[in-house]
Amino acid sequence: xxxxxxxxxxxxxxxxxxxxxxxxxxxxxxxxxxxxxxxxxxxxxxxxxxxxxxxxxxxxxxxxxxxxxxxxxxxxxxxxxxxxxxxxxxxxxxxxxxxxxxxxxxxxxxxxxxxxxxxxxxxxxxxxxxxxxxxxxxxxxxxxxxxxxxxxxxxxxxxxxxxxxxxxxxxxxxxxxxxxxxxxxxxxxxxxxxxxxxxxxxxxxxxxxxxxxxxxxxxxxxxxxxxxxxxxxxxxxxxxxxxxxxxxxxxxxxxxxxxxxxxxxxxxxxxxxxxxxxxxxxxxxxxxxxxxxxxxxxxxxxxxxxxxxxxxxxxxxxxxxxxxxxxxxxxxxxxxxxxxxxxxxxxxxxxxxxxxxxxxxxxxxxxxxxxxxxxxxxxxxxxxxxxxxxxxxxxxxxxxxxxxxxxxxxxxxxxxxxxxxxxxxxxxxxxxxxxxxxxxxxxxxxxxxxxxxxxxxxxxxxxxxxxxxxxxxxxxxxx
Amino acid sequence: xxxxxxxxxxxxxxxxxxxxxxxxxxxxxxxxxxxxxxxxxxxxxxxxxxxxxxxxxxxxxxxxxxxxxxxxxxxxxxxxxxxxxxxxxxxxxxxxxxxxxxxxxxxxxxxxxxxxxxxxxxxxxxxxxxxxxxxxxxxxxxxxxxxxxxxxxxxxxxxxxxxxxxx
Numbered sequence: 001x002x003x004x005x006x007x008x009x010x011x012x013x014x015x016x017x018x019x020x021x022x023x024x025x026x027x028x029x030x031x032x033x034x035x036x037x038x039x040x041x042x043x044x045x046x047x048x049x050x051x052x053x054x055x056x057x058x059x060x061x062x063x064x065x066x067x068x069x070x071x072x073x074x075x076x077x078x079x080x081x082x083x084x085x086x087x088x089x090x091x092x093x094x095x096x097x098x099x100x101x102x103x104x105x106x107x108x109x110x111x112x113x114x115x116x117x118x119x120x121x122x123x124x125x126x127x128x129x130x131x132x133x134x135x136x137x138x139x140x141x142x143x144x145x146x147x148x149x150x151x152x153x154x155x156x157x158x159x160x161x162x163x164x165x166x167x168x169x170x171x172x173x174x175x176x177x178x179x180x181x182x183x184x185x186x187x188x189x190x191x192x193x194x195x196x197x198x199x200x201x202x203x204x205x206x207x208x209x210x211x212x213x214x215x216x217x218x219x220x221x222x223x224x225x226x227x228x229x230x231x232x233x234x235x236x237x238x239x240x241x242x243x244x245x246x247x248x249x250x251x252x253x254x255x256x257x258x259x260x261x262x263x264x265x266x267x268x269x270x271x272x273x274x275x276x277x278x279x280x281x282x283x284x285x286x287x288x289x290x291x292x293x294x295x296x297x298x299x300x301x302x303x304x305x306x307x308x309x310x311x312x313x314x315x316x317x318x319x320x321x322x323x324x325x326x327x328x329x330x331x332x333x334x335x336x337x338x339x340x341x342x343x344x345x346x347x348x349x350x351x352x353x354x355x356x357x358x359x360x361x362x363x364x365x366x367x368x369x370x371x372x373x374x375x376x377x378x379x380x381x382x383x384x385x386x387x388x389x390x391x392x393x394x395x396x397x398x399x400x401x402x403x404x405x406x407x408x409x410x411x412x413x414x415x416x417x418x419x420x421x422x423x424x425x426x427x428x429x430x431x432x433x434x435x436x437x438x439x440x441x442x443x444x445x446x447x448x449x450x451x452x453x454x455x456x457x458x459x460x461x462x463x464x465x466x467x468x469x470x471x472x473x474x475x476x477x478x479x
Numbered sequence: 480x481x482x483x484x485x486x487x488x489x490x491x492x493x494x495x496x497x498x499x500x501x502x503x504x505x506x507x508x509x510x511x512x513x514x515x516x517x518x519x520x521x522x523x524x525x526x527x528x529x530x531x532x533x534x535x536x537x538x539x540x541x542x543x544x545x546x547x548x549x550x551x552x553x554x555x556x557x558x559x560x561x562x563x564x565x566x567x568x569x570x571x572x573x574x575x576x577x578x579x580x581x582x583x584x585x586x587x588x589x590x591x592x593x594x595x596x597x598x599x600x601x602x603x604x605x606x607x608x609x610x611x612x613x614x615x616x617x618x619x620x621x622x623x624x625x626x627x628x629x630x631x632x633x634x635x636x637x638x639x640x641x642x643x644x645x646x
Binding site: 167223322 | 511577
């Protein structure tokens with residue numbers, strides 16, 4: 001993109017009154033042709049708008065942030081912006097890919113029960129059968145997505161700080177190209193803050209956003225990434241040039257006393273009247289890095305687990321809800337979703353639907369059948385996860401055979417919990433056939449606790465936690 | 480690079496610029512239409528509000544806080560300290576503020592479903608955040624004290640005027 005020569009001087013100077021008079025003449029002729037009052041009114045409005053735009057372009061910038069002298073930071077400039085930009089250029093695509101993988105992990109193509117965004121159209125073009133191997137796949141994908149998102153917050157804030165003078169550019173639009181690009185930048189900044197905000201609120205279960213998290217975060221991600229991609233395409237060259245303009249090692253050796261502003265730039269990031277520096281560029285980078293590090297330290301432990309869980313001082317799942325074999329993290333307690341003792345008492349039955357007649361089992365019946373074990377984690381869309389737990393119960397594959405459909409393509413799992421999101425889910429054939437996929441009755445050598453899904457719950461390797469249905473009462477296998 | 484074709488003259492940039500932006504905005508439009516399917520006004524307010532809340536609220540607020548801290552503490556009576564000190568205030572304040580910005584729903588006990596969903600109590604977070612904040616400011620004060628002592632030992636020649644420009 002060439003330089004656009006600072007706006008008006010290139011266009012032929014033409015007094016606003018002259019322009020509006022000519023446009024008025026055009027308008028009058030058009031009205032005569034169309035012989036409608038509406039046409040005339042429209043033309044008159046267009047003429048007035050054009051005159052206003054012309055006057056605006058000529059007007060001096062309003063005072064305050066619109067004047068170039070307002071922004072005084074001596075370290076603001078294309079090099080610093082590009083360093084933050086480079087980190088985001090690596091980080092944002094990782095966030096997008098892990099987010100897209102997380103969406104695929106729900107197997108949304110299995111139907112509306114698994115899919116909160118049924119009108120996604122071709123935005124789900126990439127969907128594939130979510131695998132069950134390695135068992136820690138979802139734990140890794142979602143742990144990276146959430147932890148990286150939290151850790152990138154200071155980098156995003158720093159990047160936005162570094163380009164804030166651009167928000168107050170004057171005139172607001174120099175050309176159609178500039179106006180279009182600024183519309184796209186609104187999508188970029190709005191999309192970025194919207195995605196970070198909804199994600200960060202959701203992992204703390206602070207559901208103040210207007211609608212389902214899945215819907216908002218999914219479509220918001222596409223708005224954001226569309227704007228991000230074109231922003232990268234338009235600015236990559238400038239970023240590479242700016243990064244080449246100074247050496248990183250040189251900056252890391254430059255203290256406060258030797259900190260000077262970057263040379264003036266075409267984008268107007270460098271202050272025209274810089275204040276004396278109070279922090280070196282390396283200091284600003286270190287501060288942003290320290291912010292990311294601090295957030296990492298108080299967050300990552302809930303996804304790493306083990307002894308490091310306690311280090312996640314401010315993360316929502318940084319401790320166990322109880323001691324003992326059932327003392328690992330929970331997403332929904334029985335009380336929270338309305339499970340009562342009667343629902344899971346002696347009258348509880350597991351219904352098995354398939355090719356033959358419906359079969360019904362008590363918990364004792366299930367315990368009398370061949371039991372199998374698997375060591376699998378629970379990993380939540382909120383980013384936290386548990387270490388491997390030792391589950392035992394019935395293989396889903398054996399239950400499929402019992403239902404007369406050993407090659408079942410899917411199974412609908414229904415919980416006794418009252419209707420609501422994820423009270424029922426559909427699992428795919430590959431998940432049924434993995435020998436570690438269980439209808440678990442025990443965990444870590446004891447009965448499941450009520451909060452972990454007693455009398456029986458599904459546990460499937462690499463499955464998002466919410467799809468490992470608890471308090472199961474019906475399995476419907478389908479060919 | 481820009482030959483002055485009628486398009487570039489009217490549009491203000493090359494055709495590639497136009498095509499890239501139109502492609503991006505088409506995808507944006509597709510997603511926005513679905514984003515706004517339910518509660519369009521509320522979602523639009525959140526989306527645009529996100530940009531406004533950052534650019535016109537958060538950023539001016541922390542910039543103003545920084546400027547005020549510098550100007551108030553610069554004008555205070557008595558001899559200026561012998562080392563630049565503003566970053567000893569800035570660093571812990573920013574780090575603590577950042578932790579609050581990300582984790583405020585838990586710190587301020589705002590998440591109603593949290594105890595029911597997790598089986599844990601929210602009550603621990605405020606104390607922890609305050610403890611971290613205290614540790615950050617304490618460590619920063621200790622570092623400043625050490626620097627002041629070193630500066631004092633290496634001689635009182637370093638005048639306050641020299642540092643006045645830096646703080």
